[in-house]
Amino acid sequence: MPAPDNVLGIDFVISRGLEPTLVNHTGFWRFLTPVREEKPAPCRQDCPLGNGIPHWMQKLQEEDWSGAWNVMERYNPFPALTGYACYGYCQENCNRSFYDEGLDIRELEKAIGLWKLEQGKAGKIQFRPFEGIQPGVQGAAKSVAVIGSGPTGLSAAYYLNRLGVNVQVFEKLPAAGGLLATGIPPERLPREILQQELGLLQQAGVSFVTGIEVAAGDNLKMLTDSFDAVLLTVGAQKRRFLGIPGERLPGVYNALDFLRNLYLDGERGLIQNKGRVLVIGGGNAALDAASALRRQGAADVWVVYRRGREALLAHESEIRAAEAAGVRFLFHTRPLSLYGESALEGVRVIKTRPSRREEELHDLTGSDYTLSCTAVVLAAGSESGLNDLFPQNLPPMQPGVEENLFQILELPAVCPERGSLCLAAGDAVTGPQNIALAIAGGRLAARHLLERFYGKGYGHDFFGKDEAQILKAPPVSYEQLAPHYYPHRGRSDVPREEAARCFSCGLCSHCGICWFFCPDVAVEKESGEYEILLDYCKGCGICAAECPAGVLEMKELKSDADAVER
Amino acid sequence: MKKTILSQLELDEKLFSGHSACPGCAAVLTVRHIARTLGEDTVLVITASCWSVIAGAGPLRALDISVVHCPFPSGAAVASGLKKGLQRLGSPETRVVLLAGDGGTFDIGLQGLSGAAERNEDIIFICYDNEAYMNTGMQRSSATPYASYSTTTPAPLVNKNPKKDIVHIMAAHHVPYIATATIAYPSDLVAKIKKAMEIRGFRFFHIFSPCPPGWGSESHKSIELSRMAVETRLFPLMEVIGGREVVLNYLPEKYTPVEDYLRLQGRFSSLEPGHVMMIQENLERNWDYLQRASKRYRYEDEYWS
Incomplete structure (x- = not known):
């Protein structure tokens, strides 16, 4: 029916109130x-780097890769390295795991890292200098020598270089990378990824000097003489011994040395050992060495640890990897002495009473016996390399600046007349830790140096002002969220979809x-x-x-x- | 769902701040989004209800669309007449939408509603159901659920009658479109309003609408209660097309026990375990019936997809 005309010829008006x-x-x-x-998300709180994960997740949801990298860079300059080699503390308490399945944060981080490597190689990302920063405005261009090219050294070099400082990295080994090259198995961190990261750093303007060991005395003095600051990121690789007889016998190896020789030079002498190999210790190095031995073909590998499995210091993933590789464990057992005529023949061990890590250890008297073996790998821990550089006047381990666990140490100037700074960071200060904490140490050292060079507040545009302040609050709990608006869905291989699962806790x-x-x-x-x-x-x-x-x-x-x- | 929410951003806001609804009112939120979706070319007829007050005592107005207030029983008649008048005066496209509370629908307005439905008048009837006469002081209506407190059914003599099944009453009139909705499922609500706008004839909406002061619930729980009513299957999201074809829009993945929903509300505070069991059994029987009667399909209500 067609609409009828306005037959009455009047307008139909419904009045409305005058005033809203x-x-x-x-x-x-x-x-x-x-x-x-x-507020801080649990992933952010658990990450040693305080990585602003929800921030870059939001960029990934829109497939804005360069945006994601720009955010990531502020927290972590090497997402590819951590994506491969970090233990993934961020994933442990993901709020999404209460809903369906926790996010695969590390995989996304790796994806950003690989994107960065690809773009960097093609010259599409600018690494230096940061736009908001004008080097030389606040003073003359500064130069820093970084001693040690582990993750701490590399991250400090990255940030210093990015914010307009000339950086030179010194490495005593023929290849740069520190523990990344000598300690982490290539299965966990492919070496070409490390090489690409190092290549990008060089491309960005950081120069590397390899094969030069910086020793105490004149050597160090010379460096402080020619640079505005020296950053000691020498790591914690000084070997510790058990203090029992027979530790210098042929056939006794150190875990870190063994791994370094294996990964750097392909040295396989120990692996061809047909007999039983005992690995003594319960840290990451011990389990890494044991797994590597098994994977490379050693027949009979035992980890000897003085406490039980639950007290192992190594990360759970390392323990699982070792178990999967076929490493056998001998818990609650402590070596008393290593014996042998000209070479190692066996180990005298004693059983210990089960105890937790913080408790005192008690032997079970009369339970000692002899284990025969052809080789022993010692992983009794390692300590900071700073003690060698400063034999006399190393100040007590009081952190100069403290931010969560990251610590840096300000050392007495070796060359007071030039007034150059001397700083230590990373494992050298904190003792053996993990890759994320090492990178955090480098980042903090870089910030500290920049503030010392150019005044307080320098670099805030880049690093963000109140990041530390946010992290002090308690993390967002699952109860604070309202997850109903997300469909139940498991992990996805597509980065955009996986990032879309992020609850964006606290942001x-x-x-x-x-x-x-x-x-x-x-x-x-x-x-x-x-x-x-x-x-x-x-x-x-x-x-x-x-x-x-x-x-x-x-x-x-x-x-x-x-x-x-x- | 994100698309639905953000697409609403583009529409003009039809509700002004400063209206006199209680904090946490779900009815006002529902009407806010319905009014946005309906748009400018709409006349809203409001029968006596909370909304008579919310819409503003003259000279103030809370809504930026034309509003006609009318007495309790005459809502459907006024809307029918308005529609006829508009058609006669040359604006047949103007939508006439009737907004009534549960009193104006289930009890006092029922004869007018039935007449308009029977004549298949071209209006949209929206019943926002807060399950009692909330505006006048929480007196019981025939929409008040079993075992609920109201000022006319005080504890311990709580309401002994089950809630009237208005959807089936309307279905028996064979009207073109009937839908239930709640603001906790916004894309569902908006999609149903849009669908109704395309249909000619009598369209009926039953909208579940928590009332914090009347229900004795916390004001920030309004959306949660709406969501729980659907998740417990107490208030199924459904459509009835032509009075015959029943469509269940949302099948909860996991059923929430009705007790969780009841415990959040002060009006059920004198509930005994036997009551809870009866409510649970009753809703399950109803759900079974609906499932058998319905053509199943799951509504894609995904926010971040």
């Missing part, structure tokens, strides 16, 4: 106020839920950010209850002025 209800400022009803605050993801669910129309989108109009907010708390990221929280405030976003 905007004149009622219902905000005075409120006794709780929604406050938006960035506003601009999803618009608060705006959508506000009954009072008191949330407004302005220039990309959602703002709460406190004139009208009645404080019902729906926005905070439904915020999927747990960013909004209802707080009792004395006045509206307190609600200004922190």
